[in-house]
Amino acid sequence: MKAPYFAVIFTSSLIDSxxxxxxxxxxxxxxxxxxxxxxxxxxxxxxxxGKGVTISYWESQKAIEHWKKNTQHLLAQRxxxxxxxxxxxxxxxxxxxxxxxxxxxxxxxx
Amino acid sequence: MKAPYFAVIFTSSLIDSxxxxxxxxxxxxxxxxxxxxxxxxxxxxxxxxGKGVTISYWESQKAIEHWKKNTQHLLAQRxxxxxxxxxxxxxxxxxxxxxxxxxxxxxxxx
Numbered sequence: 229m230k231a232p233y234f235a236v237i238f239t240s241s242l243i244d245s246x247x248x249x250x251x252x253x254x255x256x257x258x259x260x261x262x263x264x265x266x267x268x269x270x271x272x273x274x275x276x277x278g279k280g281v282t283i284s285y286w287e288s289q290k291a292i293e294h295w296k297k298n299t300q301h302l303l304a305q306r307x308x309x310x311x312x313x314x315x316x317x318x319x320x321x322x323x324x325x326x327x328x329x330x331x332x333x334x335x336x337x338x
Numbered sequence: 339m340k341a342p343y344f345a346v347i348f349t350s351s352l353i354d355s356x357x358x359x360x361x362x363x364x365x366x367x368x369x370x371x372x373x374x375x376x377x378x379x380x381x382x383x384x385x386x387x388g389k390g391v392t393i394s395y396w397e398s399q400k401a402i403e404h405w406k407k408n409t410q411h412l413l414a415q416r417x418x419x420x421x422x423x424x425x426x427x428x429x430x431x432x433x434x435x436x437x438x439x440x441x442x443x444x445x446x447x448x
Contacts, residue, residue, distance in 0.1 A: 281381065
């Protein structure tokens with residue numbers, strides 16, 4: 229991924245980390261987002277407390293808007309808001325510069 | 339925090355999650371960054387595998403540059419690169435829009 233591109237930082241707190249419906253929606257979204265034009269990748273982390281973050285990366289703001297309106301995603305958003313999350317925060321970001329380091333590759337500016 | 343502001347997404351993989359020197363540097367940086375002008379806050383998540391992310395928030399790109407050059411931080415960066423991380427990635431982002439939801443407060447555009 230060469231900057232500039234876009235990132236959505238989605239921070240959330242789950243009411244119940246073991247909610248099976250949440251995990252089912254989550255898997256469905258993992259599959260669905262892969263098919264969305266302009267999707268570049270994502271990473272997710274969640275603590276045992278239920279607090280976590282998913283950062284997704286996108287080619288354009290238009291691609292983010294398109295994903296936001298995806299029918300399956302709208303259902304998941306509704307479930308999340310009504311049942312799964314006690315709180316969440318969404319940040320739409322423009323990635324202006326990115327650097328990568330690996331012991332195998334050394335420094336790279338991307 | 340009212341957009342626009344800036345975010346640094348720092349993704350890393352630790353060679354040894356239990357490295358005491360890493361945790362000492364990490365605590366020092368937690369204290370040091372709080373004193374840095376323009377620092378707005380941060381959140382961190384790490385998996386048992388050693389993979390994790392720290393997202394820090396800043397008033398300006400200038401504040402990020404200032405923190406990058408902090409003397410204590412330079413020592414920590416050196417330790418991280420030489421000893422603690424097998425890989426890392428740094429993304430400098432402009433937060434263009436942010437939304438918050440909480441069951442207590444309802445929707446808020448920030």
